[in-house]
Amino acid sequence: MRRLLDIGATPARQAPSDSLCALMLAAAALPGMIPASAHAVEVEQAQLSFSHYAEGGRQFVRGPAVDLKRPDDLQVDTVRGGLRFRLDDRWKLGFDFSQDTWSGATPYISAPEAFTATSTGASLYVNSASNGSISSSLVDRRTLKPLSRTSGRPAERVLNVMTSASPETRSEGRLSLGREWDEAALEVSGGLSDEPDFRSLSLGAQLRLDFNDKLTSLSIGASGTRSDIDARLGNLSDYIDYGMYRDAAHGPSIVSVAVPGADGSGLATNDVESLHWRGQRKDRSLSLALTQVLDRSTVLSAGVTYARSEGFLENPHKLVTLAFANPATAAAFDFLFTPVFSVPEKRPDSRNQLTWNLRLAKYLPSIGAAAHVEYSHARDDWGVRADTIQARWIQQFGAWRVTPRVRYYTQTAADFYQPYFLFLQRYPRDGANNLDHSRIPLDAWSSDQRLSAFGAFSYGIVVSRRLFDDLQLEIGYEHYAHAGDLKWGGGGEDGFGDFRSERFSVGLSFALDGPAPAPASGDFHGGHDHASGHAHSRHAGGDAPAGVMNAHMTGRAGDFMVAYSYVHDRQKGDMITGSRRAGDAEVLASCGQAGCPVRPAGMTMHMHMLHLMYAPTDDVSLMLMPQMMSMSMRNTALEGGFYTALGGHAHGAMDLSSHTTGRFGDTTAAVAVRVPAPARMNAHVTLGVSIPTGSVDHRMAHHGGDLMDFGMQTGSGTWDFLPSLTLTGTDGRWSWGGQLNAVLRPDRRNKSGYVLGDRFEATSWASWRAHERISLSVRGIYTAQGRVRGALRGDNAVVDALGNTSYVHALHNPADLAANTGGRYLDVGIGASVLLPGREASGDRVAIEWIAPVSEKVNGYQLERTGRLSVHWGMMF
Amino acid sequence: MSAFTRLAKRRMCGVACVLTLFACSGCAGVPAWERGDLARPEMALEPQPGQRALQEHVYSSREAGAAGATGQGGGCGCY
Numbered sequence: 043m044r045r046l047l048d049i050g051a052t053p054a055r056q057a058p059s060d061s062l063c064a065l066m067l068a069a070a071a072l073p074g075m076i077p078a079s080a081h082a083v084e085v086e087q088a089q090l091s092f093s094h095y096a097e098g099g100r101q102f103v104r105g106p107a108v109d110l111k112r113p114d115d116l117q118v119d120t121v122r123g124g125l126r127f128r129l130d131d132r133w134k135l136g137f138d139f140s141q142d143t144w145s146g147a148t149p150y151i152s153a154p155e156a157f158t159a160t161s162t163g164a165s166l167y168v169n170s171a172s173n174g175s176i177s178s179s180l181v182d183r184r185t186l187k188p189l190s191r192t193s194g195r196p197a198e199r200v201l202n203v204m205t206s207a208s209p210e211t212r213s214e215g216r217l218s219l220g221r222e223w224d225e226a227a228l229e230v231s232g233g234l235s236d237e238p239d240f241r242s243l244s245l246g247a248q249l250r251l252d253f254n255d256k257l258t259s260l261s262i263g264a265s266g267t268r269s270d271i272d273a274r275l276g277n278l279s280d281y282i283d284y285g286m287y288r289d290a291a292h293g294p295s296i297v298s299v300a301v302p303g304a305d306g307s308g309l310a311t312n313d314v315e316s317l318h319w320r321g322q323r324k325d326r327s328l329s330l331a332l333t334q335v336l337d338r339s340t341v342l343s344a345g346v347t348y349a350r351s352e353g354f355l356e357n358p359h360k361l362v363t364l365a366f367a368n369p370a371t372a373a374a375f376d377f378l379f380t381p382v383f384s385v386p387e388k389r390p391d392s393r394n395q396l397t398w399n400l401r402l403a404k405y406l407p408s409i410g411a412a413a414h415v416e417y418s419h420a421r422d423d424w425g426v427r428a429d430t431i432q433a434r435w436i437q438q439f440g441a442w443r444v445t446p447r448v449r450y451y452t453q454t455a456a457d458f459y460q461p462y463f464l465f466l467q468r469y470p471r472d473g474a475n476n477l478d479h480s481r482i483p484l485d486a487w488s489s490d491q492r493l494s495a496f497g498a499f500s501y502g503i504v505v506s507r508r509l510f511d512d513l514q515l516e517i518g519y520e521h522y523a524h525a526g527d528l529k530w531g532g533g534g535e536d537g538f539g540d541f542r543s544e545r546f547s548v549g550l551s552f553a554l555d556g557p558a559p560a561p562a563s564g565d566f567h568g569g570h571d572h573a574s575g576h577a578h579s580r581h582a583g584g585d586a587p588a589g590v591m592n593a594h595m596t597g598r599a600g601d602f603m604v605a606y607s608y609v610h611d612r613q614k615g616d617m618i619t620g621s622r623r624a625g626d627a628e629v630l631a632s633c634g635q636a637g638c639p640v641r642p643a644g645m646t647m648h649m650h651m652l653h654l655m656y657a658p659t660d661d662v663s664l665m666l667m668p669q670m671m672s673m674s675m676r677n678t679a680l681e682g683g684f685y686t687a688l689g690g691h692a693h694g695a696m697d698l699s700s701h702t703t704g705r706f707g708d709t710t711a712a713v714a715v716r717v718p719a720p721a722r723m724n725a726h727v728t729l730g731v732s733i734p735t736g737s738v739d740h741r742m743a744h745h746g747g748d749l750m751d752f753g754m755q756t757g758s759g760t761w762d763f764l765p766s767l768t769l770t771g772t773d774g775r776w777s778w779g780g781q782l783n784a785v786l787r788p789d790r791r792n793k794s795g796y797v798l799g800d801r802f803e804a805t806s807w808a809s810w811r812a813h814e815r816i817s818l819s820v821r822g823i824y825t826a827q828g829r830v831r832g833a834l835r836g837d838n839a840v841v842d843a844l845g846n847t848s849y850v851h852a853l854h855n856p857a858d859l860a861a862n863t864g865g866r867y868l869d870v871g872i873g874a875s876v877l878l879p880g881r882e883a884s885g886d887r888v889a890i891e892w893i894a895p896v897s898e899k900v901n902g903y904q905l906e907r908t909g910r911l912s913v914h915w916g917m918m919f
Numbered sequence: 920m921s922a923f924t925r926l927a928k929r930r931m932c933g934v935a936c937v938l939t940l941f942a943c944s945g946c947a948g949v950p951a952w953e954r955g956d957l958a959r960p961e962m963a964l965e966p967q968p969g970q971r972a973l974q975e976h977v978y979s980s981r982e983a984g985a986a987g988a989t990g991q992g993g994g995c996g997c998y
Binding site: 089091093095120122124140142255257333335337338339341343397401403405407412414418420422424426428429430434436438443445451453456492493498504516518520522524543545547549551 | 953954962964969972973974982985
């Protein structure tokens, strides 16, 4: 009866078998056993998904800079994971994380063509000035249309100036705790979001009350977020007037920060002046939603949300063109001199927004489909009115579920939005002829196209398939088109802001409360006592430490394994050469005549990897391993160091304090074959190929666009060969193993001019089952990493005496040099693994391992290593 | 009273009407043994929360109508 009650309390889980589903639905029909009839039942699950978002179709104006490359369109790679489970009948816990990395170009400022300028080799820029100097454009005296300074003809077409930012990574984690009562549920949650210039902490609570025999539910929610913003604007600019926020006593303030880099003459210093825009914002929201069961197959929900934001609401990476047509221009001219200024945007200090939404879900039993229709309307005191309508059709075809979706969105512009601002007056000036911001005849201004009038139409499809009783694969696609012409009722922004985007996603979700896997039979488990200390796996080597790759195979033909690995690697401290610490002078000497302004002071790497493994026969496993990476590097000035600009593309003083990167890494495809081994031991050979899906052209946006060093690229850029031999064995509570593996790189060069060095690794481990579920491990690792062959290909054309042009990389850092890569390393790792409750039959476990350096002998000059953390979660089906 | 507040009040009246409608419709009743379809996963008010989260993150970084989403701790999305 207890079992029946448990089923009744959690009916209709996702993905159980049809018969179990029918049983659950029958149980759900028993009076008093439905937790909330107005809601479909939540599922305890773990899920992991990857998605790729890419924009395109933005206008690009090259101007006379014929050799200027079109900037890469914006791309975002995202990995998301989540885990929800019940602590008992009443309590549940959830954890979600996501990490997204974006790179590419976004709109920075917009202006009429007549107010822009460019020159050979340089990007388009707004022809503005600051620091007391004036740059005058022209407008027609009568019509006020902007006029080309060269032809004198109207050139009023608005252009978007795009800028490529360094890749940035945002990480977010969220914990939630829920408690259910017979007719109520409460969930509290807290989250942290961290990116280089924006950190936020949020707290939220949601209460659901059920009435009317659970046909009606009322949800009340509240949330608060506090964000600290520290946006790195870079070095002082001759074109941008930051005066309004410079050292502001109240509110957001732009301050100078001393950072490592190179000064205007190229000399290394820790006192390069870099501008940072700092401030805080607070967001609060209150929501109320009522959900009503209308009949046996229809649910309606209506809600209202009030959101208030205050503080630093500007987008720190957007500028605005302010132009002042001088009516006092001599009457002899048929134009007006028009000084132009590029300034940061200024938004009101607060925003109040109300959003209403209505959702209808209808199940159509005759065709096994559910239709969802949603409408929402939002309006705020900035003048933005937004309407969204979305429809989804969820069709079940056996184990397949197909969900097509369409969405239309339209919004009006904020009151203070314009693509550029033109005033008919002399520009207000202070005593030093600078723009006097306090006398600009507006309270707020922005040219951020998110605040313009536009519409967006998107369509997409999500296809999901139940792979096993409790594992579901979900693939999604969405096409999104943003256009001024799509605004409802017309009057949208001109086409300069139009773009389109596409998003692909692949996800796996695992129902934690699904039916337990059938016990394995035959050679492996046969329903024996798991407390006996026998090896808990039908995959040999299941006790291997978390950091060992390809440590085991699947057990039998038809087995499928899904695993998630996370690796965090840190380097921090001094530079070393061979096995000893090295001083700045010798590190600098290694850079040669070109010199280096900085050296690495810290580097971190995060990697998320998905392992998919399938066994077509008992002795062969096929594997596919996509991964996502993010890296960040901090630098410090090298005493006596200097920067040598090459190819005439120097950008004055350079903030070289840090840079980050990330995206999808290389993907490994491999086959593992079982080979003969002595009794009580298993051996397998793995032959893998690393497919160069990662990138080798991540560049430093702030520093003239040079390539980042080898270790900051997310891929190798070459097809690599990955052989390994693994031997594992068990004896009572002990298990042990050893592996030889290599990365061989036969390609001559990748597209960035180099090939990473080959790598050889030997590792062996022993693990001891300390408890029925817990194993502890220790291992040793020896690694020989070859030196990089070739060199980073630069963008700086250097012409020698014979007129030959070569492209040389301007050195920032000793890590840019191939001579400072590779070495021999000895490490030791300690780890632990836990057998998952309910998954004993398949030996599924979560393992964690910390690897600490013991000794090393490095080539050239490299940053000291600190350690590596690995986490591995494998599930066998 | 600001125009915004007046508008909010009018909208609140609309919401009250919807609530009344709900209350009336709820009187019809659906016996527990007829609620099987309502308990299906695809009848959750948000049947694809993972996809929804990905979508909303994109929308909130490209549209102005999702200010409330910042209350979810989503960070800047300044791309």
